[in-house]
Amino acid sequence: MTELSHLHRFVSASEPGKPPILLLHGTGGDEDDLLPLGRAVAPGSALLSPRGKVLENGMSRFFRRLAEGVFDEVDLRHRANELADFVAEAQETYGIDPPIGVGFSNGANIAAALLLLRPEALSGAALLRAMVPLSEPPVADLQDKPVLILSGAADPIVPAANAGRLAKLLASAGAGVEHRTLPVGHGLSQPDVLITKEWIGRRSVASGSR
Numbered sequence: 001m002t003e004l005s006h007l008h009r010f011v012s013a014s015e016p017g018k019p020p021i022l023l024l025h026g027t028g029g030d031e032d033d034l035l036p037l038g039r040a041v042a043p044g045s046a047l048l049s050p051r052g053k054v055l056e057n058g059m060s061r062f063f064r065r066l067a068e069g070v071f072d073e074v075d076l077r078h079r080a081n082e083l084a085d086f087v088a089e090a091q092e093t094y095g096i097d098p099p100i101g102v103g104f105s106n107g108a109n110i111a112a113a114l115l116l117l118r119p120e121a122l123s124g125a126a127l128l129r130a131m132v133p134l135s136e137p138p139v140a141d142l143q144d145k146p147v148l149i150l151s152g153a154a155d156p157i158v159p160a161a162n163a164g165r166l167a168k169l170l171a172s173a174g175a176g177v178e179h180r181t182l183p184v185g186h187g188l189s190q191p192d193v194l195i196t197k198e199w200i201g202r203r204s205v206a207s208g209s210r
Helices: 035-041 073-094 106-117 160-172 190-208
Strands: 008-011 021-024 047-050 054-056 059-061 065-067 100-104 124-128 146-152 176-182
Touching: 008 035, 008 073, 021 035, 021 106, 035 047, 035 100, 035 190, 047 073, 073 106, 100 106, 100 190, 106 124, 106 160, 124 190, 146 160, 146 190, 160 176, 176 190
Parallel strands: 021 047, 021 100, 100 124, 124 146, 146 176
Antiparallel strands: 008 047, 054 059
16 A cells, blocks of 8 residues: 555556545544445546544544534644645545545545535545535635535434535535435435445546546
8 A cells, every 4th residue: 555644545447537536434434444335336436545534532533523513623624634635645646636525424524624625636526424514614616516415314413404504505616516315314325325326427427528
């Protein structure tokens, strides 16, 4: 494994024209956690999967939180910039384009923060169970950047209103947002996989047609 600023896994693309994917795990995950999801939603794509640097009761995360659903926003801003720098390192090292972020829970929240703070790091994002990451988000230019948000109707962690605010926030910055609420809880489900795969497939067709 090549040494960069984050522990990570990298899987080379096996099919040309497929967008690279940045996999961002939830609390307690690691660099191997979402590789099966990456292979399922983006077969043939290069996969870049870092491990979060923050530990909470021994579990890896991408940034600190003060309580459930209450983020340490100073740390979040620092970690988002740190992660964006890692993505830039990986692009140079592995010769890949800006990736599509696919994040779950804590990983979805850091991906949303990347879009707002360092939009150049991602070509788009699939945010699975994401919340608004910053109470005072910066003005970002996300013109035509595709974003998929998948929320759970029975999610005990992410309030529906919060997910709706995130969708409006990103859309107001110019992103092409598709927000769907599924009849599930906080955990990932088969519909998440199928919808994300179809959404990424449209990105492949679009990039291949240019």
